[in-house]
Structure formats: structure tokens, C-alpha cells
Amino acid sequence: MARLAVAFILDVVAIARGRRDLLDALLLATIVQANLAPTARQPDVQGGYAWADSAPADAERRPVSVNALAASLRLPFETVRRRVRGLALRRLCRRVEGGVIVPTRVLLSPEYLKSSFDGYERMRAFYYDLRDLGFLPRLPPPTVELSAELAPLGAVNRLSTDYVLRVVDTIMSHLGDPLEGLILLALLHGNTEHLSSDVRGGAGTGAEDFVSDAMRRPVRVAEIARRLRLPAETVRRHAGGLLERELCARTPDGLMIPAATLARPAIIALMGENLINLQRMFASLAQLGVLRAWDDLRPTAESTLS
Numbered sequence: 001m002a003r004l005a006v007a008f009i010l011d012v013v014a015i016a017r018g019r020r021d022l023l024d025a026l027l028l029a030t031i032v033q034a035n036l037a038p039t040a041r042q043p044d045v046q047g048g049y050a051w052a053d054s055a056p057a058d059a060e061r062r063p064v065s066v067n068a069l070a071a072s073l074r075l076p077f078e079t080v081r082r083r084v085r086g087l088a089l090r091r092l093c094r095r096v097e098g099g100v101i102v103p104t105r106v107l108l109s110p111e112y113l114k115s116s117f118d119g120y121e122r123m124r125a126f127y128y129d130l131r132d133l134g135f136l137p138r139l140p141p142p143t144v145e146l147s148a149e150l151a152p153l154g155a156v157n158r159l160s161t162d163y164v165l166r167v168v169d170t171i172m173s174h175l176g177d178p179l180e181g182l183i184l185l186a187l188l189h190g191n192t193e194h195l196s197s198d199v200r201g202g203a204g205t206g207a208e209d210f211v212s213d214a215m216r217r218p219v220r221v222a223e224i225a226r227r228l229r230l231p232a233e234t235v236r237r238h239a240g241g242l243l244e245r246e247l248c249a250r251t252p253d254g255l256m257i258p259a260a261t262l263a264r265p266a267i268i269a270l271m272g273e274n275l276i277n278l279q280r281m282f283a284s285l286a287q288l289g290v291l292r293a294w295d296d297l298r299p300t301a302e303s304t305l306s
Contacts, residue, residue: 001135002271004197005278006189008126010227012164013182015118018111022230023075024092026168026178027083029161030072031093032102034064036158056104063099074172116153123160124294127282131300133197139282142289155288163281170273174266179230180238186228187239187248188257190219205268210259218254 017025036056070080084100087093093100106112130136171181194217202209221239225232239255242248248257261267285291 001130001133001278002274003189003192003195004126004129004135005274006185007193008122009164009167010182010185010189011122012119012160015115015122016161016164017229018115022179022182022228023079024083024087026073027069027080028087028092028102030069030165031064031100032107033158033161033165034068034072035061035101038062058094058096058101058103061101063096063101065099068099072169073178074169074176075178113153116157119157119160120153123156123285127285127291127294128298129197130282131295136282137279139286139291141286142292143287144289152288152290156285156290159281159284163277166277167274170270170277174270177238177241179234180241182228183224183235183238184242184247184257186224187219187242187255190223190227191216191256205263207259207263210262213256213258216256216258218251218256220254223254 013022013025016029020028038060066081066084067077069075069084070077073080084093088095088100091103092106093102127136168178168181171184172178175181175184192211195211195215199211199215201211221236222232224230224239225235228235239248243250243255247261248255249261282291
């Protein structure tokens with residue numbers, strides 16, 4: 001489940017980022033989520049903005065201050081202030097009384113709508129993977145009747161973004177650097193992406209309960225840099241920090257996160273928090289009727305037989 005979740009997180013980050021700088025994309029996503037926070041707390045209102053061509057007007061958005069953004073992302077205030085200024089100059093966000101907002105016109109732009117559709121489809125594939133493998137717990141019934149032909153891109157992508165930002169916050173609380181956290185996830189994915197879903201660890205939390213190191217494939221810095229579209233020197237510098245903290249190991253063929261590292265209490269705690277965040281996301285999707293609509297589009301083998 002962790003392997004599938006890491007692959008999903010990396011794909012969502014790549015989709016949301018588009019051609020932008022990684023930290024700029026992270027800032028934009030955080031601004032959008034903060035702007036829409038009042039809407040997200042009101043399911044009846046959120047439902048009205050569930051579709052791709054609908055979004056709250058600029059006046060309905062709650063501005064977020066640069067100070068709040070810096071605190072949320074655990075980044076230096078000056079770094080956030082400078083980047084927000086750059087985003088404003090490119091008209092991707094706008095300063096208003098009380099802080100900054102991402103205008104509705106940006107959220108309804110062709111580029112943003114394409115990323116919303118791609119993110120929606122990635123979420124749907126992720127759900128089918130977890131459902132078909134029996135990884136999802138019992139979820140609440142829907143409170144909204146949704147047709148299988150309708151695609152609530154806005155609602156799904158808000159929940160997806162909220163989940164990824166929670167993961168980023170969890171990683172930041174342990175590592176203190178978003179790039180280092182992303183490199184760690186890319187390394188974990190690269191070590192295990194070749195494994196089929198039949199290859200699973202045990203039920204415990206010891207090193208012996210994880211996929212053995214012999215089955216993991218080391219990944220070179222250049223490959224991580226290519227996948228994340230980051231300068232190789234940047235990845236090499238951050239990988240050095242991971243090596244110093246013994247969060248990964250160097251092998252003749254590249255970098256690897258050993259099973260013993262994954263079994264550390266701090267990493268196990270991260271996995272536990274991730275499971276809670278996943279449960280929260282899928283519970284919200286279930287209540288919005290999204291999962292039932294997706295089940296109608298592609299029923300499980302059991303429901304087809306019955």
C-alpha cells in the first residue's frame with residue numbers, strides 16, 4: 001500500500017507542477033487550498049463547485065498571508081515572500097487585502113483544467129488499485145447521488161491536493177526540507193517500482209517484515225534528477241543530507257533505502273500518519289458519491305458475479 005501511495009504522490013506532484021518550478025507549484029497549491037478552506041468545510045457548498053468549469057469567485061476566496069504560507073510549509077519567510085512576488089508578476093496569484101489569492105481565471109485556464117483532468121484520472125486509477133487489492137477499509141456511505149457519467153474534477157482534485165499537502169507537512173516535520181522529502185520518496189519508488197503487487201512485506205514492523213534489500217534496485221542520482229526535473233547537483237546535495245542521517249545507503253549501483261531504515265520508529269510513524277490521511281481522503285470521496293460512481297463505471301469481479 002505504501003508503494004502504491006508513494007507512486008500516486010509523485011504522479012500528482014508532477015501533474016500539478018506542469019512546467020513550473022517545484023517550490024512555486026507547491027506554493028500555488030497551498031494558496032489555492034487556503035483560499036478554498038471555508039468552502040471545503042461546507043459539503044453542500046463544496047458540491048456546487050465540484051465540476052471543472054465551476055469555482056468560487058475571487059471575492060469568495062479567503063486570502064492567506066505570506067507569513068501563514070511560510071509557517072504552513074515550514075519555509076523561510078523571505079523565501080516565500082520572494083516567490084509569491086514572482087508568482088504575482090506572472091499573474092498566477094494576486095495580492096488582496098489580507099493576503100494573496102489564486103484568481104478564478106487561473107483555475108479555469110486550459111492548462112489548469114488539463115492538470116485537473118489528469119489528476120482526476122490518476123486518482124481513479126489509484127482507487128481501483130487499492131480497491132482491487134483489498135486494501136481499503138469500510139468507507140462511509142455517500143451523502144450525494146452522483147451519476148457515473150459526471151466527473152467532479154474540482155472536488156476530487158481538492159481532496160487529492162489536500163492529501164499530498166498533508167504528506168508534505170508530515171515529511172517537513174521530520175526532514176525540514178520539501179525537496180529532500182521528495183527525493184526520499186522518489187528514491188523509495190525507484191527502489192521498488194519493478195516489484196509486482198504480489199510482492200508484499202509481512203504484518204509486523206521489523207526489518208524482516210519489509211521487502212528484502214536483495215529485491216530492491218539502487219537508483220542513481222542522475223535518474224532521480226531526471227524524474228523530478230531537478231538539477232543533478234541539487235539532488236546530489238540533498239542526497240548527501242539523507243546519507244548523513246543514514247536515511248539511505250550508497251551502493252556501487254546507486255542509492256537505496258534499506259529495510260532496516262524503513263523499520264525505524266520514525267519511518268513507521270510516518271507510514272501510520274499516511275494511512276490516516278489516506279483514510280480521510282477516501283472517506284471524503286465516498287461521502288461525495290465519487291467512489292460509488294467509479295464502482296459503477298468499473299465494478300469489482302465479486303459484484304459482477306453477483
